[in-house]
Amino acid sequence: MSLKVPFNSKDADYIRQGIRARIEQCSVTVVMMTDDTHKSDWVNWEIRESIKLGKGVVAIDKRSNSSAKLPDAISENKKDVKIVAWKHEEIMNAVNSAAEKR
DSSP states (O other): OOOSSOOOOSOHHHHHHHHHHHHHTOSEEEEEEOTTGGGOHHHHHHHHHHHHTTOEEEEEEOOSSTTSOOOHHHHHTGGGEEEEESOHHHHHHHHHHHHHHO
16 A cells, blocks of 8 residues: 555654554555665654564665665664565565565
8 A cells, every 4th residue: 555645744743643554554565765765764764663563574675876875774674674676576575475474
């Protein structure tokens, strides 16, 4: 489930509540990692919240520089996050595996 309409608010607690509700409805959170993803506090929060809620987390690596920094939440939880390349079969296998574990 993706967020098709952004939360129209500057209230961080309200936004967290809305995103948390979406995470609760899913079995796996998919993170698209680019060269700048590590800079997002929201991405880190979503990864941590997903793990806290017992959801699988799959990170798709689309960074142009594979040695670029990972989001802190992934570095802190490497055993809970599967990182895969931008390849259809790898993504599908990782998502299916993460969903089965939950």
